[in-house]
Amino acid sequence: MAKAPAALHAARKAVGEALDPEGLTLVGCSGGADSLALAAAAAWHHQRTNGPLAGARVGAVVVDHHLHPNSVEISGRAVRQLKGLGLDPVRIFPAQVDLHSADGPEAAARTARYRAFRTAMKELGATRILLAHTRDDQAEQVLLGLARGSGTRSLAGIPRQRGPFHRPLLDLTREDTEAICAHHHLDPWQDPANSDPRYLRSRIRTQILPFLEEQLSGSIRESLARTADIAAADAAYLEQDAKEVFAQLLEDPDHTGILRLKLKPLREEPPAIRRRVLALAAVAVGAPNPSFERLTAAEKLITGSRSAGPVQLEGDVSVYRGARGTAEYGKLVLVPPPR
Incomplete structure (x- = not known):
C-alpha cells in the first residue's frame, strides 16, 4: 500500500x-x-x-x-x-x-x-x-x-x-x-x-x-x-450568560404555564443578552425559535414602545407588557398557545 x-x-x-x-x-x-x-x-x-x-x-x-x-x-x-x-x-x-x-x-x-x-x-x-x-x-x-x-x-x-x-x-x-x-x-x-x-x-x-x-x-x-470557530465561542458565551439572566429574571410560573420576566432589569441588559433571554422565554412557553422580525417586535415592549402589546410570536405565543395598576405591572408576560 x-x-x-x-x-x-x-x-x-x-x-x-x-x-x-x-x-x-x-x-x-x-x-x-x-x-x-x-x-x-x-x-x-x-x-x-x-x-x-x-x-x-x-x-x-x-x-x-x-x-x-x-x-x-x-x-x-x-x-x-x-x-x-x-x-x-x-x-x-x-x-x-x-x-x-x-x-x-x-x-x-x-x-x-x-x-x-x-x-x-x-x-x-x-x-x-x-x-x-x-x-x-x-x-x-x-x-x-x-x-x-x-x-x-x-x-x-x-x-x-x-x-x-x-x-x-x-x-x-x-x-x-x-x-x-x-x-x-x-x-x-x-x-x-x-x-x-x-x-x-x-x-x-x-x-x-x-x-x-x-x-x-x-x-x-x-x-x-x-x-x-470564533463565532461559535462568542455565541456559546452569550448563550450561557443569557441562560443565567433568564433564570434570575423569571418569576415562578403558575399552573397556567404563563411566564413573567422582571421588566426593569431585563431592559438594562445589553441587546445581545436581552434578545437571547426573550428567545429562551419564547421557547420555554412552547414557541419555536422566534424569527428576527418577531423578536425585534417583542423587544420594543421592553425598551419603551408606547404599545403594551400583545405581540404574536411563532407557535401562537403572545407577549405583552403588564399594565399599570395590575399585579403584572413591571413584568413582561409570555402566554403559551391555547390548548
Missing part, C-alpha cells in the same frame, strides 16, 4: 478523540468520499489491539432517503465497503422525507436523516454518531448564514458536537477525504445533488465559493471556517 497521506493521520487522531471508548460509536455514512474517509479512520481504531482505545466498538449506519432511483444499489455498495473496512454492526435505515415540507427539500431530508440516526442509535444501542462534515462544508454553512442574516449562532456554522453527534473532520478538506479514500482503494459515490444548481448549497459549492477564491482570496474557505 502507498504511503498514507498526512490527512489520514490527522483524521485518525481527530476520530480517536471523538470515539466512545466504552460504548458503541456509529459512523453515519452516505457512501460519499467524506463519510467513507471517516469510516476508514474509525476502522483503524476499531481494529487496534492496544492503546487507550483498544477494543473500541465502531459500527456504521447508512441512511437511505429513497430520493435517488438507484438508492438501494448505492446504499448496498456503501454497506459492502463499510463491512470491508471491518466495521460492525453495519445497517441501512430508511428516512421518510416529507417532499411537501414548507422548509424545502434539503431541510426535509436533513430532518428525516437525523430522525433515522436517532432510531439507529436506539435499536443498535449506540452512544454517539460520527458525521463527516469537512472544512468545505463549514465554509458553505457560514456563507448560508450570511445570506440568511441569521446572527452569531448561524455564523458559528456546523457545531463540532451537539448531543450525541460528533464531527471530527471539520479541520480536514474535501480533497483530504478523497486522498484517504484513494489510499484505502475505496470507491465513493458522487451524489448528483451536490452539483445541482437548483439547491442553494450546491450553487455555493460549485459557483460562489470558486468565484470568491478567484476574485477575493484563495484561502477563503479557511477564513470562513475560522470565522465559524
